[in-house]
Amino acid sequence: MIKIFQSWLERYFADEEAVLVAVILIASVVVVVSMGVVLAPMIAAIIIAFLMQGMVLKLKAWGLHHNLAVSITFLVLAGALLLCLVYILPVFWKQLIHLFNETPRMLVQGQQLLLLLPQKYPGLVTEGQVKELMGALRSEMTQWGQSILSFSLAQLPILVGVLIYVVLVPILVFFFLKDSEQMLAWVSGTLPRRRPVMKKIWKEMNLQIANYVRGKTIEIVIVACVSSIAFSLLGLDYALLLGIAVGLSVLVPYIGAAVVTLPVAIIGFFQWGWVNEFFYVMFAYGIIQMLDGNVLVPLLFSEAVKMHAVVIVLAVLVFGGLWGFWGVFFAIPLATLCKAVMNAWPTVSRLEGQKNAAT
Known part of the structure; x- marks a missing residue:
């Protein structure tokens, strides 16, 4: 052992x-x-x-x-x-x-x-x-x-x-x-002075995390503002409250939109019931989610963080449990950091390969 x-x-x-x-x-x-x-x-x-x-x-x-x-x-x-x-x-x-x-x-x-x-x-x-x-x-x-x-x-x-x-x-x-x-x-x-591993990690993190964090912040603000305005124009109660919830839902990919759909639907149903206004609100909410995923995200994120959906959900659960809101916000960048460290970590085989390449 x-x-x-x-x-x-x-x-x-x-x-x-x-x-x-x-x-x-x-x-x-x-x-x-x-x-x-x-x-x-x-x-x-x-x-x-x-x-x-x-x-x-x-x-x-x-x-x-x-x-x-x-x-x-x-x-x-x-x-x-x-x-x-x-x-x-x-x-x-x-x-x-x-x-x-x-x-x-x-x-x-x-x-x-x-x-x-x-x-x-x-x-x-x-x-x-x-x-x-x-x-x-x-x-x-x-x-x-x-x-x-x-x-x-x-x-x-x-x-x-x-x-x-x-x-x-x-x-x-x-x-x-x-x-x-x-x-x-x-x-x-x-x-x-000689720190190739740190430079490699910093280069990858500065590229991906900077784009992700700034892009995600802009995405939250845009989605929250558009949702609040749309809900207000349609006459939905608690428009600002629900708009902010929709904006924050983009923090958690795949499940955030599904979770925030429930309060939007519940409040709309208790306000109007099964009438046209309720379906107008849900239709507008669906359009906002579609535009966010298919138009806004590709425009904001010049460098996509390529990770499997299971890894993203696991990162949200782990880092969110450790650091709360900021853990959820930085779950994907922190997962990217872990990936960058593992990719740049110097092992014996990599060190020998670098020496052979130098000679």
């Missing part, structure tokens, strides 16, 4: 750069897992700065000075943040509270509809089964309401921290954008 383990170490850790890459990966995971809450503003600022870096590079390509490009990008970010705080967030919160207040009425209406099933299908559904199902749903809704109430009361002190983040994160984003070259030069200076 010891010999097998020793041969495995010699095969995959024969190069000192492999050891360094392993140490960096392990240390990064430990820091994020153990200090993720403390470093949340820093991590959020790095992510946002990474997203906005493309705009800075585009403005510099048009001939603008670096500081001016950073200032314009920061003003765009601050304007978007102000728009969300002043206009979008209050409407979102109002619709969420209204939906919560309307939930008991929807449950009663749903119970009345379910009680009709035993009359239409007496051989399949009994009245006792329907009442048992409704009792379980009512119990779950009561616990859910109590959890929301206790959460809101217990988390009031955190609102102060949220306000601090609203001020702190944009400031950090500004300095990350302004001094990104100096920071990267400092990090590069702490690493060995």
